[in-house]
Amino acid sequence: MERLVYCGFLFLISSCARGQDDEVLMLHNERTTLDDCHMRFHKLRPDVPVRPASGHPARLKEFAHIGAIGWTQPNGNISWKCGGTLIWFNFVLTAAHCAIDPDNRAPDVVRFGDLNILTAEGDKYAQQLKIAAIFRHPLHRFTAYYHDIALLKLERHVSFSEVVFPACLWMDEEVRFDILEAAGWGRTGYAQEQTPILLKVALKPIENEECSKVYSNGTDRMLRLGLQQHQMCAVDEKMDTCEGDSGGPLQIKLLHNTRVTPFVVGITSFGSACGTSAPGVYTKVAPYRDWIVETMQKNGAMVSNDTFNATTCAIYFVYFREYEDAIITYRTPEFVGVDSSKRHMFLAEGLPSYIVQLAWDRETNDCFGVIIDENTVLTIAQCVTKNRKYVSHVIYSSNNTMKISKIHIHPKYKQGSSYNNIAILRLQHLLNMKNIEPACIWHGELPQKEVYVHGSGRTDINTMLPFGSYISSSDPSISSLTPRVRLQNASSCIVPKRYQSLLSSGVTNEHICNGQNLFLVPESCELRTGAAVHDVIKRAGADYPMVYGLNYIGRDCGFGEHSIAIGTASHIAWMKTVLLSNHDKSHGIVHFVDRDLQEGDACDRYDRRAAQCVPVSKCPREWKQFLLHGTIELCSTSSSVCCPLNDIADTENSVIHPQFAGCPSLVEGLKPTSSLGSLVFIACQSPNGLNFRCLGTIITERIILTSASCVEDDIPSIVKLVTNTTQKMYPVNAILVHNAFNSTDNTNDIAMIRLEDSLTWSSDLYPACLWTNTTHVPLVLSMVSPVKSNNITKTEVLAMYNSDCQRNHDYELKGTQLCARDPFRNLTCTTMSDQLHYGSKNGVTYIVGLSTILNNCESSPHTVFTRVSSFVDWIGINI
Numbered sequence: 001m002e003r004l005v006y007c008g009f010l011f012l013i014s015s016c017a018r019g020q021d022d023e024v025l026m027l028h029n030e031r032t033t034l035d036d037c038h039m040r041f042h043k044l045r046p047d048v049p050v051r052p053a054s055g056h057p058a059r060l061k062e063f064a065h066i067g068a069i070g071w072t073q074p075n076g077n078i079s080w081k082c083g084g085t086l087i088w089f090n091f092v093l094t095a096a097h098c099a100i101d102p103d104n105r106a107p108d109v110v111r112f113g114d115l116n117i118l119t120a121e122g123d124k125y126a127q128q129l130k131i132a133a134i135f136r137h138p139l140h141r142f143t144a145y146y147h148d149i150a151l152l153k154l155e156r157h158v159s160f161s162e163v164v165f166p167a168c169l170w171m172d173e174e175v176r177f178d179i180l181e182a183a184g185w186g187r188t189g190y191a192q193e194q195t196p197i198l199l200k201v202a203l204k205p206i207e208n209e210e211c212s213k214v215y216s217n218g219t220d221r222m223l224r225l226g227l228q229q230h231q232m233c234a235v236d237e238k239m240d241t242c243e244g245d246s247g248g249p250l251q252i253k254l255l256h257n258t259r260v261t262p263f264v265v266g267i268t269s270f271g272s273a274c275g276t277s278a279p280g281v282y283t284k285v286a287p288y289r290d291w292i293v294e295t296m297q298k299n300g301a302m303v304s305n306d307t308f309n310a311t312t313c314a315i316y317f318v319y320f321r322e323y324e325d326a327i328i329t330y331r332t333p334e335f336v337g338v339d340s341s342k343r344h345m346f347l348a349e350g351l352p353s354y355i356v357q358l359a360w361d362r363e364t365n366d367c368f369g370v371i372i373d374e375n376t377v378l379t380i381a382q383c384v385t386k387n388r389k390y391v392s393h394v395i396y397s398s399n400n401t402m403k404i405s406k407i408h409i410h411p412k413y414k415q416g417s418s419y420n421n422i423a424i425l426r427l428q429h430l431l432n433m434k435n436i437e438p439a440c441i442w443h444g445e446l447p448q449k450e451v452y453v454h455g456s457g458r459t460d461i462n463t464m465l466p467f468g469s470y471i472s473s474s475d476p477s478i479s480s481l482t483p484r485v486r487l488q489n490a491s492s493c494i495v496p497k498r499y500q501s502l503l504s505s506g507v508t509n510e511h512i513c514n515g516q517n518l519f520l521v522p523e524s525c526e527l528r529t530g531a532a533v534h535d536v537i538k539r540a541g542a543d544y545p546m547v548y549g550l551n552y553i554g555r556d557c558g559f560g561e562h563s564i565a566i567g568t569a570s571h572i573a574w575m576k577t578v579l580l581s582n583h584d585k586s587h588g589i590v591h592f593v594d595r596d597l598q599e600g601d602a603c604d605r606y607d608r609r610a611a612q613c614v615p616v617s618k619c620p621r622e623w624k625q626f627l628l629h630g631t632i633e634l635c636s637t638s639s640s641v642c643c644p645l646n647d648i649a650d651t652e653n654s655v656i657h658p659q660f661a662g663c664p665s666l667v668e669g670l671k672p673t674s675s676l677g678s679l680v681f682i683a684c685q686s687p688n689g690l691n692f693r694c695l696g697t698i699i700t701e702r703i704i705l706t707s708a709s710c711v712e713d714d715i716p717s718i719v720k721l722v723t724n725t726t727q728k729m730y731p732v733n734a735i736l737v738h739n740a741f742n743s744t745d746n747t748n749d750i751a752m753i754r755l756e757d758s759l760t761w762s763s764d765l766y767p768a769c770l771w772t773n774t775t776h777v778p779l780v781l782s783m784v785s786p787v788k789s790n791n792i793t794k795t796e797v798l799a800m801y802n803s804d805c806q807r808n809h810d811y812e813l814k815g816t817q818l819c820a821r822d823p824f825r826n827l828t829c830t831t832m833s834d835q836l837h838y839g840s841k842n843g844v845t846y847i848v849g850l851s852t853i854l855n856n857c858e859s860s861p862h863t864v865f866t867r868v869s870s871f872v873d874w875i876g877i878n879i
Contacts, residue, residue, distance in 0.1 A: 025039065025042070025540055025778065025779035025780060026776040026777070026778060026779060027039055027776060027777055027778070027779045027799045027800075027801075028775060028776055029774075029775055029776065029777070029801075029802075029815065029867075030801065030802070030803075031580055031581075031801040031803055032580065033580075034441050034443070034572060034575055034576060034579060034580070035440075035441070035443045037372070037438065037439070037440030037441065037544060038440060038539035038540050038542070038544050039540075039779055040373075040798075040800065040801070040804070041433070041437070041438055041544075041823075042540060042542070042779055042780065042798050042823065043540075043542035043543075043544070043823070044780065044796055044798075044823060044824075061113070061115075061125075061162060061163040062200075062322065063115075063183050063198060063200070063262075064112075064113065064161075064162065064163050064164050064165050064320070065085050065086045065087075065165065065166055065167035065249070065262060066083060066084075066085060066086075066112075066183055066184070066198065066248065066249065067083065067084045067085070067086055067092055067110040067111060067112045068080040068082075068083060068110065068111045068114070068117045068185060068245075069081065069082040069083060069084050069092075069094060069098060069107045069109075069110050069131075069152070069245075069247060070107060070108070070109045070110070070111065071101055071105055071106075071107050071108065072108050072109060078109060078111075079101075080111075080117050080118075080185060081098070081101060081107075081245075081246070082094060082095065082098035082107065082245055082246050082247040082248070083183075083184040083185070083245030083246070083247050083248030083249070083268070084098070084110060084152060084247050084248065085166075085167050085248070085249045085264050085267075086112060086158065086164070086165070086166045086167065087166050087167060087168075087169060087264070087292075087308075088166060088296065088301055088303065089157040089158060089160075089166075089301075090153060090154040090155075090156060090157045090158065090301070091151055091152065091153055091154070091296055091301060092110055092151065092152040092154065093149070093150075093151060093152075093169075093249075093264065093267065093285070093292070094149075094150050094151075094152060094247035094248075094267065095148045095149065095150060095246050095247035095267050095268060095269055095283065096136040096137055096140035096147065096148045096149055096150040097140075097142065097145075097148055097246065097247075097269070098150065098246055098247040099134050099136050099150050100142070106131075106134055107131060107134075107152075108130060108131050109128055109129065109130055109131065110128070110129055110131060110152065110154060111126060111127070111128040112126065112127045112128075112129075112158060112163075112164045113125040113126045113127050113161070113163040113164040114126035115197060115198045116197050116198075117185055117198075125161075125163045125164075127158055127159060127164055129154045129155055129156060129158065130154070130155040131152050131153070131154060131155070132153045132154060132155045133152070133153040133299065134150060134151075134152055134153075135150060135151045135152075135153070135295050135299070136149075136150045137149045137150065137288065137291060143222065144222050144223070144224070144225075145222045145223055145231075145269055145270055145281065146225070146228060146230070146231075147230065147283070148267065148269040148270075148283045149267055149283050149285075149288055149291075150247075151292065151295055151296065153299055153300075160317075160320065161320075162320055165317055165320040166317060167249065167251065167261070167262040167263065167264050168261055168262070168263045168264070168308070168310060168313035168314060168317075169263065169264050169285050169286075169289075169292070169308045169313070170252065170263040170264060170265045170285060170286060170310070171285065171286050171289050171308055171309070171310065172286055172310070172522070173286050173287070175205060175232060175265055175284070175286075176496075176560070176561065177205065177252045177265070177519060177560065178204065178205070178494070178517075178560075179202050179203070179204060180202075180203050180204075180205060180234055180250050180251065180252055180265060180266075181200055181201070181202055181203065181250070181251050181252065181253070182200065182201050182203055182234075182248060182249070182250050182251070182268060182280075183198055183199065183200040183201070183248060183249070183251075184198065184199070184245030184248040184268070185197070185198055185199070185245055201236050202236070203234035203235060203236055203250065203280070204234060204235055204236075205232060205233065205234045206233050206234065206235055206279055207233075208227045208229075208231065208232065208233060210233070210279075211227060211233030211279045211281070212226055212227050214278050214279060215227070215281075222270075227281065229284075229287070230283060230284050230287040230288070231269070231281055231282065231283060231284065232250075232265075232266055232281070232282050232284050233279040233280065233281055233282070234250060234266075234279060234280055234282060235278070235279040235280070236280075245268060246268050246269070246270075247267060247268060248267070248268045249262070249264040249265075249266075249267065249268075250264070250265050250266035250267065250268060250282045251263060251264050251265060252265055252519060253518075254310075254314070254519050254520055254521045255324055255344060255345070255518050255519065255520050255521065255524070255559065256314050256315075256318070256461045256462065256520065256521040256524055257314075257315075257318050257321075257461065257462065257463055257464060257465055258323055258324055258327055258338075258340070258343045258344075258345070258464045258465075259318055259321035259322060259323055259324065259465075260321060260322050260323075260324055260518075261313070261314045261317070261318070261321050261521065263310065264285055265282075265284065265285060266282030266283055266284050266285060267282060267283045267285065268280065268282055269281045269282055269283050289305065289308065290305075292308070293305055293307070293308065310521055310522045310523075311458065311461055311521060311522055311523045312474070314461060314521045315460055315461060315474060318465060319465065323336060323338050324343065324344065324518070326342050326343065326344055327339050327340060327342045327343050340464060343464065343484070344483060344484045344516060344518065344559075345462050345481060345482075345483050345484070345520075345524070345525065346452075346481065346482040346483070346484070347459070347462050347463060347464075347479050347480075347481060348479070348480040348481060348482050349480070350480055351368075351454070351480055351531075352437075352454075352545065353371075353396075353397055353435060353436040353437050354370055354371040354372075354436065354437055354438050354439040354532075354545055355368055355369070355370060355371070355396075355454060355528075355531050355532065356368065356369050356370075356371060356377055356394040356395060356396040357369075357394065357395040357396075358379065358383055358384070358391045358393075358394060358395075358530070359391065359392065359393040359394065359395050359401065360386055360389055360391060360392055360393070361392055361393070364395065365383075365386055366528070366529055367379065367380075367383035367391075367529050367530045368383075368454070368528045368529065368530040368531040368551075369383070369394065369425060369530050369531075370439050370530075370531065370532045370547055370550065371396070371431065371436060371438045371439065372438055372439055372440075372441060372547070373438060373579070374430040374431050374433055374438075374804070374807070374861070375426060375427040375428075375429065375430050375431065375807065376424060376425070376426060376427070376579065377394055377404075377424070377425040377427065378422070378423075378424060378425075378441075378547070378550065378568070378575075379422075379423050379424075379425060379530040379550065380421045380422060380423065380529065380530045380550050380551075380552055380566055381409045381410055381413040381420070381421045381422055381423040382415075382416070382421055383423070383529060383530045384407055384409060384423050384425070385415075390404075390407055391404060391407070391425070392404055394425065394427065396431070396436070397432075397435055397436055402427045402428060402429065402431065403427070403428040403429075404425050404426065404427060404428065405426050405427060405428040406425075406426040407423060407424075407425055407426075408423060408424040408425075408426070408578045409423045410422050410423065410571065410574055411574075418502045418503050418504075418511075418552065418553070418564070419505065419508070419510065420510070420571070421552060421566050422550065422566050422568075422571050422574075424575065424578050424579070430807060430808065430861065432826050432861075433826065433861060434824075434825065434826040437544075437545065439532060439534065439544075439545045439546070439547045440537075440539075440544050440545065440546045440547065441546075441547055441568045441572070441575070442546050442547060442548045442549075442567075442568050442569055443568075443569055443572055444569060445569075446487055446512065446548060446567070446569070447487065448487060448489075449486070449487060449535075450484050450485065450486045450487070451484075451485060451486075451487060451514065451533055451534060451535040451548060452482050452483065452484055452485065452533070452534055452535060453482070453483055453485055453514065453527060453531070453532070453533050453534075453551060453557055453558065453563065453565075454480070454481070454482065454527070454528045454531035454532060454534075454551065455480075455481040455482075455483055455525040455526055455527050455528055455557040456478050456479065456480055456481055456525070456526055456528060457478065457479065457481050457523060457524045457525040457526060457557075458475070458476055458477070458478065458479075458523045458524065459475045459476075459477045459478070459479040460474050460475040460476065461521055461523060461524050462479065462481060462524060462525075463475075481525050481557070483516075483525055483557045483558070483559070484516075485514045485515050485516055485533075485557070485558050485559075485563070486514065486515065486516060487512065487513070487514050487548075488513040488514060488515065488562055489513075490507065490513075492513075493507055493513035493562055494515070494517075494561050494562045495507065495513070495561070495562065495564065496554075496555055496561040496562075498555070499553045499554075499564065502553060503564070507564065509567075509570055510566065510567050510570035510571070511549075511552075511564050511565065511566065511567060512533055512548055512549040512564070512565040512566070512567045513562050513563070513564055513565075514533055514558050514562060514563055514565060515554070515557075515558025515559060515560070515561065515562035515563050516558065516559045516560075517560070518559055518560065519556070519559055519560035520556045520557070520559045520560065522556075524556065524557075524559075525556055525557035525559070526556070526557065527551045527554045527557050527558070527563060528551060529551050529552065530550055530551060531550070531551050532545075532547045532548075532549070532550060532551070533547070533548045533549040533550070533551065533565045534546060534547050534548060535548070547568055548565070548567065548568065548569075549565030549566055549567040549568055550565055550566045550568070551563065551565050552564050552565050552566050581803055592634050592635070592636075593605070593633055593634065593635055593642045594635065594636070596636065597613050597635040597636050597640075597642075598613065598635070598636060598640075599613050599614060599615065599635070599640050600612065600613060600614075601613045601635070603633075603635055603642035604642075605633050605642050605644065609644040609645075609646075609814060609815060610644065610645045611633075611642045611643055611644050611645060612642075612643060612645060612648065613635035613636070613640050613641070613642055613643075614640070614641065614643045614648055615640060615641075616640070616641050618643065618648055619641050619643035619647055619648060621647045621774050622641050622643055622644075622647065623641075644815060646740075646748075646814070646815070646816050646870055647815075647870075659700055659879070660699075660769065660770050660772070660872070660875075660876065663699075663767060663769035663770070663844075664769050664840075664842075664844045666761070666766075666767070667766050667767065667769060667843065667844045667845070668842045668843060668844055670761055670762065670763050670766045671763050671843065672763055672764075672766055672843045672845075673763045673764060674723055674764060675782075675794075675837075675839055675845060676722045676723050676792060677723055677763075677764050677765050677766045677845075678697050678698045678699075678765075678766055678767055678768035678845055678847075679695060679696070679697060679698075679721070679722040679723075679784065679792065679835075680695070680696045680697075680698060680704055680719040680720060680721055680722060680730075681694070681695065681696075681719065681720050681722060681786065682694040682695065682696045682704070682706060682710065682711070682716045682718075682719050682753065682833070683716060683717065683718045683719065683720070684714035684715065684716050684717060685717045685718075690717075690718060691714075692720075692786070693710070693714070693833070694706055694707070694710035694711070694716070694786070694832070694833035695710075695784065695785070695786045695792075695833040695834065695835060696710075696719060696753060696833070697768045697835055697837075697847045698759065698765075698766075698767050698768060699767050699768060699769075699770060699847065699875070700767060700879065701758040701759050701760075701761075701767075702733075702754055702755045702757070702758050702759070703752055703753070703754060703755075703879060704719060704752065704753040704754075704755070705750070705751075705752060705753075705768075705847060705850065705868075705875070706750075706751055706752075706753060706833060706850065707749050707750065707751060707832055707833055707850045707851055707852065707866065708737045708738055708741040708748070708749045708750055708751040709741075709743065709746060709749050709832045709852060709853050710751065710832050710833045711735055711737065711751050711753070712737065712741070712743065715735065716732050716735065716753060717731065717732055718730065718731060718732065719732065719753065719755070721765060722792055723764050723765070730755050730756070730757065730759070731755065731756045731757075732753055732754070732755060732756070733754045733755055733756040734753075734754040735751060735752070735753055735754070736751060736752045736754070736878055737750075737751045738750045738751065738871070738874065744811070745811035745812075746811075746852035746853060746864070746866075747814050747816060747817065748816065748866070748871075749850065749852040749866045750850055750866050750868075750871050750874075752875065752878065752879075768837065768845045768846060768847040769844055769845065769846050769847070770846070770847060770868055770869070770872055770875065771838065771846040771847060771848040771868050771869050772869050772872045773869055774869050774870070777799045777818065777838075777848055777849075777867075777869075778799065778838040778846075778848065779798060779799055780796060780797075780798060780799075780838075781796070781797050781798070781799055781820065781836045781837065781838055781848055781849070782794045782795070782796060782797075782836070782837045782838070782839065783795045783796075783797045783820070783822075783830070783834055783835070783836055784834065784835045784836075784837055785830070785831060785833075785834045786831065786833060786834075795822060796823075797820045797821060797822050797823070797828070797836070798820060798821055798822075798823050799818065799819070799820055799848075800819040800820055800821055800862060801819060802815070802817060802818075802819050804819050804821070804862055805817075805819035805860075805862040805863070805864055806819075808859065808860040808861070808862060809860070809864065813864065815867070815870065816866065816867050816870035816871070817852070817864050817865065817866060817867055818836070818848070818849045818864070818865045818866070818867040819862050819863075819864060819865075820836065820849070820862065820863055820864075820865060821861050821862045821863070822861075825861075826861050827859070827860065827861060828860065828861060828862055828863040829863070830851045830863045830865075831851065831853075832851060832852070832853040833851060834851035834865075835847060835849065835850055835851065836848040836849030836850075836851075836865050847868055848865075848867075848868055848869075849865030849866060849867060849868060850865055850866040850868065851863070851865055851866075852864050852865065852866060
């Protein structure tokens with residue numbers, strides 16, 4: 001359904017201003033919201049989407065590291081009674097009690113790459129090797145459950161393939177994973193037969209104190225000392241599967257390089273009867289690092305402590321690992337298809353242009369901020385001080401620096417608090433926005449979806465590799481990362497224990513909990529504090545970075561345990577008081593300037609515009625503002641308003657001239673063949689002939705609109721049509737310059753030229769209509785400029801708020817002036833006769849602005865025009 005939009009003085013159907021996807025884009029004269037990023041930094045060209053890669057062939061096995069440990073019977077059959085984990089070319093990790101069976105016999109074979117150990121199914125992938133030696137931990141006793149760990153040395157190296165390769169070992173004493181996994185060919189229930197198919201079960205770790213309650217009756221003499229620190233417990237809460245094999249792995253899969261690597265956390269030791277939801281007990285691997293390494297070294301393995309470093313191990317065998325589930329699009333017995341665009345971790349080429357690093361006289365720390373405007377950075381309050389010194393610089397875009405001129409800390413923030421932890425930094429100068437894309441601020445309810453955060457981590461552990469390729473050497477250099485995380489709600493948020501003390505009142509509405517329930521290999525990713533929780537959203541047909549919050553606390557970028565950010569939406573009201581000029585005074589209020597003022601008295605407005613107390617009927621624009629925004633400046637009574645002098649209307653002549661009211665219909669009926677049919681060159685007579693020095697726009701059969709600065713010094717004598725190939729000239733009859741034109745600050749820079757003879761309309765010659773909407777202008781405008789040889793150039797520019805121009809101009813800008821900028825250049829240059837036009841889809845051209853000469857082309861990204869809608873009454877009266 002088409003939308004009705006108030007465009008000028010008529011209701012037109014979706015014809016005011018358009019962006020991509022035919023969306024109406026109108027800019028309000030004054031900035032009243034922070035939700036306008038897509039307007040202030042509008043993109044005139046849509047981004048080209050990147051197509052994902054897909055279809056990488058691979059053949060993967062989920063438990064390629066698990067081996068079945070067997071005892072060969074006299075009849076040649078093998079009894080598979082334990083499980084083990086391949087951790088090196090020829091070493092298997094298992095439980096010490098698996099070193100003998102009830103008949104006091106040692107195992108003699110290990111079988112890998114076979115999911116069904118009791119049938120011939122899958123045997124073509126299997127490798128079965130003899131055991132050459134068994135090494136039990138020296139403190140293990142068969143009469144107790146303690147130190148239940150052993151190594152098996154195989155007769156030869158296994159042949160690595162996608163179905164047989166080692167796991168890594170979790171050598172950190174802290175086990176913070178909420179869910180672990182066990183697998184094996186164990187029994188599926190009490191007194192049930194051994195399953196021939198490898199089964200897996202998800203287990204929840206529990207504290208040893210809780211676990212000890214199950215085994216505290218003292219009947220089990222093998223646990224006479226209770227559970228020890230080298231042991232841990234886990235329970236199958238669903239009771240849908242029973243124990244894994246003794247000696248088999250208790251593991252966690254950690255993400256890296258778009259792959260997942262199994263890390264063995266514990267070794268299956270013992271447990272209660274199946275189906276009772278009682279916990280199993282496991283021997284933790286980490287306390288035995290030294291014993292594992294020394295035993296393997298003494299028996300010929302070329303290993304060191306670094307061999308079992310989590311990062312080193314993950315990289316070493318990365319080319320055999322499975323892809324993470326998120327990127328897999330299909331599976332067959334021989335192949336998987338992957339879509340790399342769905343991965344969780346993206347390597348980035350440096351920080352995005354809208355992220356800055358905070359600095360103290362060139363000394364940096366690990367704090368960052370987000371550019372949200374040409375001179376504004378958003379960060380968290382805890383980042384603005386260091387050793388009692390306030391941050392002095394920001395570092396941005398290829399190591400450039402900019403001094404900070406002012407710091408605004410949320411007034412309710414307390415040092416070290418997790419609440420109201422937000423700050424705004426004002427920069428000393430405007431940033432060069434040519435290569436910087438500022439971020440937009442999220443205002444509303446959080447979407448339930450995946451977004452992105454900013455982090456950093458090792459390059460080698462985050463590089464995506466095609467299946468079958470490998471990392472030839474490690475690269476510990478630190479790269480920028482963009483992890484993909486999910487926004488969590490209050491019930492799904494997992495706050496790490498180490499941060500819970502910082503959230504004394506818990507996670508509140510101002511916080512954003514985010515992360516993934518998949519853990520990372522250590523050194524993969526660390527959050528950049530103060531950087532953005534963000535996404536790219538489409539608005540007005542283009543993509544914009546949207547900031548939902550600022551990184552605050554978190555570990556591993558929120559993977560496994562979630563991160564907490566400070567949300568922007570909860571602090572919009574405070575940000576408005578800092579970022580919007582006159583916000584406290586100009587929104588939703590009825591303000592009495594002075595109750596003693598009478599009609600006719602001069603009055604002082606909040607915006608400092610020259611004003612007078614007049615009846616409401618003589619200030620229709622103020623009344624319209626009140627109806628739209630609830631804002632009005634009263635003098636003494638509700639019938640007397642403090643009205644800007646330029647807005648005071650003679651009620652008898654304030655109706656739009658009939659010739660202007662009928663303009664759109666007239667032009668549409670003429671069916672223009674060119675967008676230049678209302679333009680003329682204005683010439684002055686000189687000793688050397690005619691000097692075509694200015695540009696004008698035809699608005700009636702005999703009236704041309706131009707800038708006062710164009711005709712102030714030299715009196716025009718002739719005009720010619722831009723589209724006239726016959727070079728016909730039209731003599732000038734009279735010139736009217738606005739009586740309040742100020743050549744110093746270029747206010748009221750408008751003039752009309754009257755021709756001696758009337759023009760005749762055609763599809764090549766027609767008037768431009770006046771833009772009469774006093775509250776909005778089209779966002780995307782055409783800046784029409786004269787060039788040498790009497791040619792015309794058109795440049796697409798964006799309308800901006802006057803407050804944007806004000807930052808680089810010496811004189812106070814008035815409401816009768818209009819700010820604009822060239823979005824493709826850092827400097828916007830104009831001549832004294834440039835004009836702002838808007839063309840509707842029906843072929844109607846509107847004149848919106850007239851250039852002034854108040855433009856510092858050498859330093860300003862913006863330029864100033866006279867706002868035509870402010871002078872519609874003046875034009876109508878003087879026609």
